[in-house]
Amino acid sequence: MLHRDSQLMYCKSAFWESQLYIIQIIMLQMLFFQKGFHTIYFKYLEHSILNITTIQNV
DSSP: OHHHHHHHHHHHHHHHHHHHHHHHHHHHHHHHHHHTOHHHHHHHHHHHHHHHHHHHHO
16 A cells, blocks of 8 residues: 555646646747747757656656
């Protein structure tokens, strides 16, 4: 039972971490589009999505 609870807590923290990534991406999107760095933004976004998927796969 204790193991299952700790797994649930881990899932919850992973969920909140992914929410923080999404907030970061939105903030970066606003920043980059404001300045017009479209290509840099898309490269960074690709990199972030890859990071999120690798974290989830581990």
